[in-house]
Amino acid sequence: MAEGFGKGGEMTPVLLEVRELCKDFGGLRAVDGVDFHIRQGEIFSIIGPNGSGKTTIFNLITGFHPPTGGKIIFRGEEITNLKPFAVARQGIARTFQLTVVFSRDTVFDNLVVGHRLRVQAGLWGILLGSRRTREEERACRDKAEEILEFTGLTRDRNKIAGTLTQEAQKRLSIGMALATDPQLLLLDEPTGGVNFKEISNLVALIERIKKKGVTVCLIEHKMKVAMELPDRVLVLNYGRKITEGSPREVSQDRRVIEAYLGKGHAA
Ligand SMILES: Nc1ncnc2c1ncn2[C@@H]1O[C@H](COP(=O)(O)OP(=O)(O)O)[C@@H](O)[C@H]1O
Ligand SMILES: [Mg+2]
Known part of the structure; x- marks a missing residue:
């Protein structure tokens, strides 16, 4: 079956569309006119050398930075200048390149907080500790239970998050994002800092996420993962799309080999 096609050969719908996206930081153009789309149900990967603009694209999609130019359309609606909280509410969740968990809280409590973002009046509500209804509280705990199991963290539920292995912390941060019930999950180097043996755990988790019907966009540095997991790959270099x-296809593209190894390697 060709990528992006459903059972009957029809195209699956586009979930996210990025058009002519640009971001300048002072004199540096970190993202330079990038176009791509992600189809519902696929694992889409963004790869490219360090500093090529991958994380910045996530920051633009999720409203952490305003773009200098271009459009971001999610489920047919423009979300270009929404604030992070509003983007999360639309159904886009993310993880960060450096794992972010509440390291002094338990695994379970971390997951409860994740779901609150979805059911409550946003981050301010959480920070101000505003009252939740009992139903909301129960929904958060039920969701946390579900995610514990889904991410394989059931036995670690009462552990302090900061004491987990790097790999388990990565699963927890993915779990926190999943607890918001996203339609699109953005993962920024989910295998970063994880030793080779434990990577297969994360790969299996990402495959389960896809099976569950959540669309995944994955920034990946490890070539093995970037080549095995995604349906389609976008390659960036110096903020520009070099191929997709x-x-x-991309692993055999001369421009990709050059971007990674420098000219002269791709004779
Ligand atoms: N907040 C920022 N302020 C200034 N420059 C930034 C900022 N974020 C990223 N950059 C710059 O933008 C370029 C792309 O960075 P980034 O998107 O983090 O790359 P990648 O994730 O592909 O390694 C880099 O040159 C980086 O230094
Ligand atoms: Mg990055």
């Missing part, structure tokens, strides 16, 4: 295609 199946993992096999």
Whole structure:
């Protein structure tokens, strides 16, 4: 079956569309006219050398930075200048390149907070400790239970998050994002800092997320993961899209090899 096609050969709907996206930081153009779209149900990967603009694209999609130019459309609606909280409410969740968990709280409490973002009046509500209804509280705890199981953290539920292995903390941060019930999950180097043996755990989790019907956009640095997991790959270099295609197509592309290894390697 070709990428992006459903059972009957029809195209699956576009979930996210990015058009001519640009971001300047002072004199530096970190993202330079990037176009791409992500289809519902796929694992889409963004790869490229360090500093090529991958994380910045996530920051633009999720409203952490305003774009200098371009449009971001999610489920047919423009979300270009929404604040992070409003983007999360639309159904886009993310993880960060450096794992962010509440390291002094338990695994379970971290997951409860994740779901509150969804059911409550946003981050301010959480920070101000505003009252929740009992139903909301129960929904948060039920969701946390579900995510514990889904991420394989049931046995770690009462552990302090900061004491988990790097790999388990990565699963927890993915779980926190999943607790918001996203339609699109953005993962920024989910295998970063994780030793080789434990990567397969994370790969299996990402495959389960896809099976569950959540669309995944994955920034990946490890070539093995970037080539095995995604349906389609976008390759960036110096803020520009250099190519896009199946993992096999991009891995054989001379421009991609040059971007990674420098000219002269791709004879
Ligand atoms: N907040 C910021 N302020 C200034 N420059 C930034 C900021 N964020 C990223 N950059 C710059 O933008 C470029 C792209 O960075 P980034 O998106 O983090 O790259 P990647 O994730 O592909 O490694 C880099 O040159 C980086 O230094
Ligand atoms: Mg990055």
